[in-house]
Amino acid sequence: MPLAFGSIAGSGILSLPSAVYAEAGTASVAVWIISAAACVPMLLMFRDAMALSGDGNAIQQLVTRGIAPWAGSAMPLMFLFVVVVGLPTGCIVAGQYAEDGLGWPRSPTIVAVAILVAALAANLLGGTAGRNVQLGGSAVLVVTGVFLIVTGARHGTHAMHVVPDASAWGSVLPGVLLAFWAFVGFENLTFLGRDLRDPIQDFLPVSIAALAVYGTFALGLTLTIAGTIDRHSVNAVTGLLQISTSPSVQAGVALVGLAAMLINAAAWVRGVDQLIASAVAERQLPRQLARQPLARTALLAGLFSVTIVVLTTNPHLTVGALAASSAVFVMIYLICIAAYVRAVGVRLRTTLNALLVPAMLATLIQSGTRPVYGLAVSVACLTWCYLRRKQPSTTS
Secondary structure, eight states, X not given: XXXXXXXXXXXXXXXXXXXXXXXXXXXXXXXXXXXXXXXXXHHHHHHHHHHHOSSSOHHHHHHHHHTOHHHHHHHHHHHHXXXXXXXXXXXXXXXHHHHHHHOOTTHHHHHHXXXXXHHHHHHHHOHHHHHHHHHHHHHHHHHHHHHHHHHHHHTOXXXXXXXXXXXXXXXXXXXXXXXXXXXXXXXXXXXXXXXXXXXXXXXXXXXXXXXXXXXXXXXXXXXXXXXXXXXXXXXXXXXXXXXXXXXXXXXXXXXHHHHHHHHHHHHXXXXXHHHHHHHHHTTSSOGGGXXXXXXXXXHHHHHHHHHHHHHHHOGGGHHHXXXXXXXXXXXXXXXXXXXXXXXXXXXXXXXXXXXXXXXXXXHHHTTTTTTHHHHHHHHHHHHHHHHTTTSOOTXX
């Protein structure tokens, strides 16, 4: 359970309740319900994907079997481009909360660097250190999350309308693209499946439990914000700090950010480290990275640094960066669903996933320029791997 929770818990618990509320207004509850419901068929897909592979490359094997080997080899690269933008962005958000909630000056960049360094170090130290970080962080996150919802509800002054008005329905799909970032990470469990006692049997119940807990937190915090702050006055990034001027509540919000990002970063760094090794095996990245953990760590540190520099100098891009990373995930899911239908055939669980495709496409279309990064990454990675499809892999 800590592993699953750590894979998805991150900046979404901080920024997305307020971002979704600012985007969707009275449709916020519908946005969260739709986003969570869309995850269930995909959890079935990821569970079946794990049955195809026992080496942590489940999604790659699924796409390889359902589409082509070159398409499968693009999956690690696409995930890499998600993490190097999304993870530092989440750390910047946590740092902003630490600055505003705890009064730490100039902390966004410092906190972001500290969290990423801790996650990279935990990965170098091995799985035990990473699991201990996730276990402790998950416990802190649960306690502080409940504290925020209960405390914020006591200060509520507005009534939250859970039925969207006519003007709010147009914000549902863009809101879903944002909210989806809160639930990305279940596929990270397919990379970390070897850490589960019985990967195939444990994946679905563990993931559903994590989805229920995390979804409840996200919805509860959104309702708390909506009951306290007018939509037009909410800060889309640090809205939870507006719940109350009480220093204890603001300190609790900051602790949520630090705990969430620590466990999220630890889980994702471990997962993406395995993806880099997989990309090397497929000759999509330099072979020097294969046997040198320090080299992979240096690569991640360098890519993380680029995102941190961009967001430090352009803080207004923070929410857009989260949506851009989410768009890459949507593209990955679309590819996985196509591969899943072809590999498994027409069954109830594949049909349920196929029904998500029109909604995902509509979400991208109605989100303006936010999906551009995701489309560019997808085209670039797929093209690169197609052009190199005749290169023999180191695993062949």
